[in-house]
Amino acid sequence: MAARDGRPLVRRLAALAVVPPVRLAVARYAVPPGSPDRAGCDRCGAPVGLDRPLPALGPAARCPACRARIGAPPGVVELALVAAGAVLVLAGGPVAVRAAVAWWLAWAVPSALVDVAVHRLPDRLTWPAAAGTWALLGVAALTGGGPVPWLRATAAGLALGAGFAATTLLLGRRGFGLGDAKLALGVGALLGWYGWPVLVTGLLLSFALSALVGLALLAARRVRWSSHLPFGPFLIAATALTLLLAT
Structure with a gap:
């Protein structure tokens, strides 16, 4: 006790x-x-x-x-960490999977705040987030999860990252940035562990959150139609919400 x-x-x-x-x-x-x-x-x-x-x-x-x-x-960092801690506690799951979630959240919080401030996702935050998440999910596979979820997570991370990077090559500034593509590697792996429908749900939710916030800012005349909102914070928030829904 x-x-x-x-x-x-x-x-x-x-x-x-x-x-x-x-x-x-x-x-x-x-x-x-x-x-x-x-x-x-x-x-x-x-x-x-x-x-x-x-x-x-x-x-x-x-x-x-x-x-x-x-x-x-x-207070902003403190509130963000409280929210991240709540996601970690409520998500549940095996210890190794929760370790992967905790690792990803630890890098996702500063990534989101930096992206909001300067529209930038530094490699020093996105690469460790993706690599550590993938490795810890590998540990989860070895300790009971089996190879199938880990292989799916690997494929999902690579597919999502490549998809985001392709928009940069094809659309230039109108597409996602390479920082978003690197962030997507970890997001795809984490959501892909739970299944392809979970990954699709997280992606759709991120677009929905981005659209809602964009419309709200337009209505408040805080941005113009030509303004470019950073997508990283929406992808991070949607991933956290999807983890709660998935577990």
């Missing part, structure tokens, strides 16, 4: 430990394409890193020297 009562505290401590690395990833990679990764405060140049996580990498999100905001707004 005592161990069970201590689980919520352990989860809270684990969540708090994840906040600084995620905030650091958002602050470091939320820069325009072609720019070097951010190493410190844009205003005063004070370095920011895990050796000095507060207040820059805590909920305050402020430079320790000049108090300028660094990275994601206060």
Whole structure:
């Protein structure tokens, strides 16, 4: 009983430990394409890193020297991680599969926030997300899942990534970016593990969320018809929702 009562505290401590690395990833990679990764405060140049996580990498999100905001707004990362934790708890499933989901979510949260900020999905976030998810699903296959779901996940990840990349080659800026294609590798593998209908559901849901948000922003006159919304956050949110529906 005592161990069970201590689980919520352990989860809270684990969540708090994840906040600084995620905030650091958002602050470091939320820069325009072609720019070097951010190493410190844009205003005063004070370095920011895990050796000095507060207040820059805590909920305050402020430079320790000049108090300028660094990275994601206060509270945004924390709320996103709470949502990710809820998905992980509610999704259930075997330990190895949940490990794959946890790994993917850990990279998906900063990816979504960076894409919202600068319309960019850095390779340093998308590649580890895809590779780790695929590898952990392989462990799940070896520990009871069997080869069929893993082979399907592999094919689904490659197919979805190739499909997104093809739109870039054929449509240029009107298609998905290569960052979306790399993100799709992990998304396809994760959803493909549960079956092709689950993958299709996640993809359709991502388009639906993108369309609804786009129409809402148009109605509020926050964007124009010619505006380009980042697709990564919708693909990530739809994947998380689909995982809940699938399990």
